[in-house]
Amino acid sequence: MPSPRPEEAIARGPADPPFPHPLLESLRNAPDSAAFEHGPRTVSRGELLETIRRLAGAMRGAGLGPGRALAVRTALTPEAFAAHMAAHALGCRVVGVRPGYPAGQLAHVLGTGIDALLLDASTLTPELPAAAGPVAVLSLGPAGPGAADLLAVPDDGSPLAVTARPDDVAALTFTSGSTGRPKGCAITYRALSAHWAWQPRAWSPVAAAFARDFERYLLFGTLASMVVLEFLAPCLLGGGTAVIPEEDGRPLFPYAIERHRITGSIITVPRLGRMLGLLRTEPVDVGSLRALMVSGSPISPRRLAAAADLLGPVVYQGYGQTEAGSISMLTPADIARGPERVLASVGRPHPGVEISVRDGDGRQAAPGTTGEIHVRSPYVMAGYWGRPEETRDTLREGWLRTRDLGRLDGEGLLYLTGRTRDVIMVNAMVVYAGPIEQVLAGHPDVEEAYVAGAPDERTGEAVHAFVVAAPGRVPDRDALAALVRAELGEDSVPLTVTTVPGVPLAPGGKPDKRALLERYASPAP
Known part of the structure; x- marks a missing residue:
C-alpha cells in the first residue's frame, strides 16, 4: 500500500459533527466488533458504548455537566476511556493527571478549579485526594471509603446525548514540565470537533487506509496524554481494536507486537532505540506491524534509516506539541526516498495546519533560513489555563509560537534545529x-x-x-x-x-x- 502523504490525508467536508459524536456513532454502527482487548478480556464496541452511557448518567447524578471540571487519574483500562468520553459527552472539562507527578506538580495540576476527582483502586494514594481539596471523589470500581463508585450507580436509563458547548474547554492537557512547572493547555470542544483524528467523514481514502493500519493498535501510557488519544482515535474510528497488554516482565516493544500481532502504535525515540537493539539480537517476529509513529523528541537521520531498514516501510515520524496537536508528519514514502536531508526533516504540515518560520523581529524568514516556528490550525489550544500573560506571548493574531527553531525547504519539508529556550x-x-x-x-x-x-x-x-x-x-x-x-x-x-x-x-x-x-x-x- 502506498504511504499517505500528509497533504493527501484529509479532505475537508461540510461542518464537522461535534466531538465526541463521531466516535459514539462509530461504536453504535458496529456493536459486535471488538473495541478493546484488555489482558484476557474483550470489550465490544456495543459494550463500550453502553459503559459510556451509564457513566454519563452516573456523572450527571454526581453534579457534572457542561463547564464542570473532572480531574482523572486512573489506570489505562477500557472503563477509563469510557469515563473520558462520558465526561466529554456531558461537556465537562477533563483534566488529565499524569502518573509520576511529584507533590508540588500534583498540587499545581489539581489546583485548576476542579469539581470532582476520578480515580481507581490502583491509583488511590493519600496524596491524591489531599491535593485535590474538598471536591467529590469518584471511582471506577471500589476504591475505599469516601470514593463513590460510578460503575455501581444504578442505571437511570437516560439516553446518551452530546451536550458539550463549542467554546467550553474540553481538555486541560499539561505540558511535560521538562522546562519548568507544567502548563495547562486549554483545548476547546470546537477545536476537537475540527481535529482530523476525530472526523472520519473528512478522511480521504489514504487517511482511511492509514487508520486501517491501526487495525490492532498497541495502547499504553496514559489517557492524560493528548498524543495517546490523538492516535487512539483513528484506530477506533477506523474500526480497529485497541490492545492493552498485560505486563509479562519484558519490554512491550517488540514482544507485545509479536504476542498480540500488533499492526500499529506510537513509540518514543528512546524506546525505539531499545527495540532496535533487541531486534538485532533476539528472534522476535514483528512482521504484523504496518504503521509505527515515532514521536516525542527528535530522531537522528541515521537511527530513522536504521529503523526503516529493520522494520520495513512502516515507520512514520511525527512532530507536534501539547499546545498545537499534530503539526507535521514524515511518511514511509518520504523515508524511502533516501537522501539524508529528507530523513533529517519532520515531514510536511498536516492539512489545515499552516507553518510560518519567522526571524527575531517576527518577520517571515526566507526559505531555507532558520527561525522560530509559528503554527496556525483549527485545533491549537485556546490558551494556558490561568496564565494570561504567557497566553498573550504565545498566541498572537491566531498564530501559536512553538518556541522551536526550524526551517522550511523548497519542497515544504520542515526541519527542526533546536529550542529557543535551549x-x-x-x-x-x-x-x-x-x-x-x-x-x-x-x-x-x-x-x-x-x-x-x-x-x-x-x-x-x-x-x-x-x-x-x-x-x-x-x-x-x-x-x-x-x-x-x-x-x-x-x-x-x-x-x-x-x-x-x-x-x-x-x-x-x-x-x-x-x-x-x-x-x-x-x-x-
Whole structure:
C-alpha cells in the first residue's frame, strides 16, 4: 500500500459533527466488533458504548455537566476511556493527571478549579485526594471509603446525548514540565470537533487506509496524554481494536507486537532505540506491524534509516506539541526516498495546519533560513489555563509560537534545529543545544545525545553532553569534542561528555535534561 502523504490525508467536508459524536456513532454502527482487548478480556464496541452511557448518567447524578471540571487519574483500562468520553459527552472539562507527578506538580495540576476527582483502586494514594481539596471523589470500581463508585450507580436509563458547548474547554492537557512547572493547555470542544483524528467523514481514502493500519493498535501510557488519544482515535474510528497488554516482565516493544500481532502504535525515540537493539539480537517476529509513529523528541537521520531498514516501510515520524496537536508528519514514502536531508526533516504540515518560520523581529524568514516556528490550525489550544500573560506571548493574531527553531525547504519539508529556550550562554556567546545534539547523534558511536547548560565560574555557563552508546560501541570524549569543535566551533564544545545507560523521562514522556544534570552533577571530563 502506498504511504499517505500528509497533504493527501484529509479532505475537508461540510461542518464537522461535534466531538465526541463521531466516535459514539462509530461504536453504535458496529456493536459486535471488538473495541478493546484488555489482558484476557474483550470489550465490544456495543459494550463500550453502553459503559459510556451509564457513566454519563452516573456523572450527571454526581453534579457534572457542561463547564464542570473532572480531574482523572486512573489506570489505562477500557472503563477509563469510557469515563473520558462520558465526561466529554456531558461537556465537562477533563483534566488529565499524569502518573509520576511529584507533590508540588500534583498540587499545581489539581489546583485548576476542579469539581470532582476520578480515580481507581490502583491509583488511590493519600496524596491524591489531599491535593485535590474538598471536591467529590469518584471511582471506577471500589476504591475505599469516601470514593463513590460510578460503575455501581444504578442505571437511570437516560439516553446518551452530546451536550458539550463549542467554546467550553474540553481538555486541560499539561505540558511535560521538562522546562519548568507544567502548563495547562486549554483545548476547546470546537477545536476537537475540527481535529482530523476525530472526523472520519473528512478522511480521504489514504487517511482511511492509514487508520486501517491501526487495525490492532498497541495502547499504553496514559489517557492524560493528548498524543495517546490523538492516535487512539483513528484506530477506533477506523474500526480497529485497541490492545492493552498485560505486563509479562519484558519490554512491550517488540514482544507485545509479536504476542498480540500488533499492526500499529506510537513509540518514543528512546524506546525505539531499545527495540532496535533487541531486534538485532533476539528472534522476535514483528512482521504484523504496518504503521509505527515515532514521536516525542527528535530522531537522528541515521537511527530513522536504521529503523526503516529493520522494520520495513512502516515507520512514520511525527512532530507536534501539547499546545498545537499534530503539526507535521514524515511518511514511509518520504523515508524511502533516501537522501539524508529528507530523513533529517519532520515531514510536511498536516492539512489545515499552516507553518510560518519567522526571524527575531517576527518577520517571515526566507526559505531555507532558520527561525522560530509559528503554527496556525483549527485545533491549537485556546490558551494556558490561568496564565494570561504567557497566553498573550504565545498566541498572537491566531498564530501559536512553538518556541522551536526550524526551517522550511523548497519542497515544504520542515526541519527542526533546536529550542529557543535551549540556550546556553558560554563566554557571553549564545550557544544552542539542538545543533550540538545533532552533531553528537551523527557519530557512529552514539545512539542518543542530549545537551544541557549549567552555571560555570569561568564561562558563565558550560555545555554538558550526555550520550547513550550505540550497540557495541564506546564513545570517546575527545573524539566527540573534536567533532563538535570542527562542526560548530569552540564555544559549542561540551565541558563534559558523560556516557549514560539511558535518559530519564519527564512525566509527559519527554527526555528530562534537568534530571540528567541532577543525576550526573559531577560527570568526569
